[in-house]
Amino acid sequence: EDHRVAIEALDYLQHIPALLAISDSGLSQTFRFEDTRSADGQRWERGTKRKARVALDQSEGDAGAFDDDLINHPIARDGIWAQATDFWHVVGWVMNCAVRWRERWVYWQLWMEFVVAVLEKDVRERISLRDAQEKGGAGRLEESIIGRFLLLNEPGEGRQVWKRAVLAIFADGSERAVSQFPPVWRDETKEPKEGDYKAPKTIADDDGSGDWLRHTGPEVRDLRNRLMALLLEVCNETQSTSSLTHDDLSDLLASHITHLPYPVYSHLLRPSPHDTLLPADLLNLTQIIISWLIDHAAPPNPDPDDSPTQDTLATCFLPFAANTSALEDNVRLSWALEVLVRMYFDAERDARPAPELLQALKMGIEAREMRGGVGGEFVEVEGGC
Structure with a gap:
């Protein structure tokens, strides 16, 4: 019961974006942080007023008219938009x-x-x-x-x-x-x-x-x-x-x-069909991370803006260990490589792993085991992902 008002208020707010365009809802004006810090920098001393337009139901005159008075109330002064x-x-x-x-x-x-x-x-x-x-x-x-x-x-x-x-x-x-x-x-x-x-x-x-x-x-x-x-x-x-x-x-x-x-x-760092992060962005982030971790002997990806092909995976990514002997770096590289492989087979559902890809996987596992003591599994790839 103590939290009923707060729960109902949140429920009301959550319905606004579903019913109105954000530009028409007033939320754009509401989501504004006020720089109310005092001169000596004491964040807890903020007490300045926050300007708002307040809709008032008036007993006389036009109903719903707006008032430009300043809100000077502890609830307003202590709100997120004033305190943060x-x-x-x-x-x-x-x-x-x-x-x-x-x-x-x-x-x-x-x-x-x-x-x-x-x-x-x-x-x-x-x-x-x-x-x-x-x-x-x-x-x-x-x-x-x-x-x-x-x-x-x-x-x-x-x-x-x-x-x-x-x-x-x-x-x-x-x-x-x-x-x-x-x-x-x-x-x-x-x-x-x-x-x-x-x-x-x-x-x-x-x-x-x-x-x-x-x-x-x-x-x-x-x-x-x-x-x-x-x-x-x-x-x-x-x-x-x-x-x-x-x-x-x-x-x-x-x-x-x-x-x-x-x-x-x-x-x-893993592909998920429910993510809002675009596959292209995940692919880009994964390739950046790999470029920092992978052995310097690995040739650069000739088409970094495109999804790697099986040939590119087998040539530029999979056969290599990390550029250090640190276990952590080799583990991270192994996972990032697995993300690339999973993304490829998620996009190419009918593709089967080529012999060159499987050989590159095996070489990479052995290379990482020798350098850092870790290989990586890729079990689902061999089963067709």
């Missing part, structure tokens, strides 16, 4: 909660999934308007909600915002990540008083180990994938105004994926 530095502050904190503060994650997950759904629909609608050449500038991704979070920056800050966005997506609950993306509210992680409501406890919070291998499930992976897909799409569609090229962003994302703990790395 920017959207990427919230993203980073949400990811930190997913790893270290699961009781907070229970709530933040609902908020983040709603916001990401709005961002995705906003981008889709604007691309459709642009392609149909309707509503003038309404189709400009620079004016989308996610576009504002990434593109409308002070001179010289553009690339740093993209880097901050990627850091937020891969925040891991470590001391450094929490320093970069601290709690949105003061005492947010403080244990509630006896008798207060507690979210269901699924994993022991704040175990102090910084180990996030057990703490990141499919919901976290899905959010990371969706946010990466948004970044890549906006970057690709705004090349004339973005401060970062699509290739640079792919390199930036790949560098973070490469250094994830292996269970998280292999969980994130």
